Amino acid sequence: MPIQKNLNVAPYYDDFDPNKNFYKVLYKAGYPIQARELTTQQSITADQIEQIASRILTEGDNVVPGETSFRSPVPYVVCPPLPKA
16 A cells, blocks of 8 residues: 655655656766655655555455575576686
């Protein structure tokens, strides 16, 4: 369930609206990242997770106990070294 709080107020200024079909944040090279850019990026990511989860789960589904697994050794591919120029 998405957050129901209005975050388009100080100090967040989150003006993300999924109805605008805006899913990209451009960062200006050579300048510090602004808090508003990060907040917008978080909102875009949260909206995408919410859309995926709403297609997989229904309200009230039990997702606990969550389990983790660790597989060792993990199969992998060894690449030969690149030729030196």
